[in-house]
Amino acid sequence: MGLHQPMAALSSVSDASLVARCRAGDDDAWEELVRRFSRYVLAIAQQAYRLSPADAEDVFQDVFIRTYERLGDLRNDDALRPWLAQLTRRLCIDRIRAGSREAADADAIELEGTDDTLEQLNEALAVQEALAAMPDACREILDRFFRRDESYAVIGAALGLPSGTIASRISRCLAKLRSQLDGREPASGTS
Amino acid sequence: MTRSREISCNSSRALYASCMEELLTRVASDQRTPAAGSAAAAVAALAAALVTKAARRSRDVWPEAGGSIAQAAALDARLREVAEGLEQSYQEAIGSLQAGDADAIAQALPQAAQDPLELARVAADIGLLAVEAAHRCDQAHHADVTVAAMLAEAAARSAAHLVDVNLLSRTEDARSSEARMLVARAAEAAATLASED
Numbered sequence: 001m002g003l004h005q006p007m008a009a010l011s012s013v014s015d016a017s018l019v020a021r022c023r024a025g026d027d028d029a030w031e032e033l034v035r036r037f038s039r040y041v042l043a044i045a046q047q048a049y050r051l052s053p054a055d056a057e058d059v060f061q062d063v064f065i066r067t068y069e070r071l072g073d074l075r076n077d078d079a080l081r082p083w084l085a086q087l088t089r090r091l092c093i094d095r096i097r098a099g100s101r102e103a104a105d106a107d108a109i110e111l112e113g114t115d116d117t118l119e120q121l122n123e124a125l126a127v128q129e130a131l132a133a134m135p136d137a138c139r140e141i142l143d144r145f146f147r148r149d150e151s152y153a154v155i156g157a158a159l160g161l162p163s164g165t166i167a168s169r170i171s172r173c174l175a176k177l178r179s180q181l182d183g184r185e186p187a188s189g190t191s
Numbered sequence: 192m193t194r195s196r197e198i199s200c201n202s203s204r205a206l207y208a209s210c211m212e213e214l215l216t217r218v219a220s221d222q223r224t225p226a227a228g229s230a231a232a233a234v235a236a237l238a239a240a241l242v243t244k245a246a247r248r249s250r251d252v253w254p255e256a257g258g259s260i261a262q263a264a265a266l267d268a269r270l271r272e273v274a275e276g277l278e279q280s281y282q283e284a285i286g287s288l289q290a291g292d293a294d295a296i297a298q299a300l301p302q303a304a305q306d307p308l309e310l311a312r313v314a315a316d317i318g319l320l321a322v323e324a325a326h327r328c329d330q331a332h333h334a335d336v337t338v339a340a341m342l343a344e345a346a347a348r349s350a351a352h353l354v355d356v357n358l359l360s361r362t363e364d365a366r367s368s369e370a371r372m373l374v375a376r377a378a379e380a381a382a383t384l385a386s387e388d
Contacts, residue, residue, distance in 0.1 A: 167319055168323050170258060171323070174258040
């Protein structure tokens with residue numbers, strides 16, 4: 001397998017494989033790593049630590065520069081996401097501390113609800129990853145209903161399906177998504 | 192303090208998101224809003240809640256009940272947005288009509304029709320979701336989802352009426368046509384389920 005695997009193929013590799021490719025100097029893998037976790041890092045900075053867009057952008061840059069420099073320190077390649085989360089948290093706290101007149105310890109800077117927000121972000125990322133692994137038909141119907149807020153009639157017209165069958169199809173796809181999240185394969189098909 | 196008073200009612204939120212006691216008080220008040228649109232949205236929300244109840248109580252016999260619960264929650268979230276839009280667009284339309292400002296009227300009335308049309312869309316979908324639930328849930332709750340479909344029909348029909356009223360009865364308008372189609376769909380769902388009870 002060559003180093004320059006297409007980005008579309010890289011999007012489906014595991015975090016651990018991605019880390020290994022980055023360590024081997026694969027530029028495309030680095031690009032995929034940033035793409036995969038950029039929204040996550042920005043969300044931690046803006047939602048969990050309520051940084052301004054400018055400060056969040058600075059943290060974003062710092063996180064990926066340090067990741068580039070210190071990826072070798074990562075002991076478990078499967079733990080890339082929590083490692084990035086911890087690095088982002090620390091840099092957010094540094095940014096807040098730098099902006100305040102009095103030095104504050106990290107515990108004091110941890111905002112109320114930060115852990116809950118991080119947990120929600122982790123769940124959202126897990127759902128996003130599970131969705132990416134779903135069959136196209138399921139991914140599209142879930143996206144149309146839950147993200148685009150389309151009605152059953154609009155979905156049915158777009159997909160050439162009777163509107164009366166859309167609710168049951170969504171339920172089956174959600175069951176499959178749940179199975180993906182639980183780490184086991186569903187017992188039956190999706191549509 | 193009565194028991195119902197102990198429930199926190201957040202008056203800063205849309206009527207739909209308020210508790211039932213506040214909902215009734217505010218609808219019955221001498222204020223212009225909330226009015227018919229918000230009341231219809233609340234009826235649709237009750238329909239979604241009944242579907243959720245039937246699904247929650249049917250997990251033993253319906254492995255995909257969670258899917259209907261999630262869809263009911265998504266439709267409920269849409270209703271909350273619609274309810275806020277309904278109050279705002281209705282107030283703006285009334286304001287422009289009272290001011291006699293032709294330009295403002297031309298701008299406000301289409302939105303005042305669009306919001307109830309969106310309510311009719313969501314209500315019709317709740318009716319369809321009720322049919323799905325009725326056929327899969329514990330049949331002890333079939334009547335619950337039948338009533339859910341009936342409430343959804345009532346909400347869709349009410350919303351369609353508001354579409355016509357806010358379009359100043361321009362019934363050839365595409366929004367009126369769509370609203371009538373949505374009412375027919377909701378009515379069919381309710382009739383189907385009623386015939387099964």
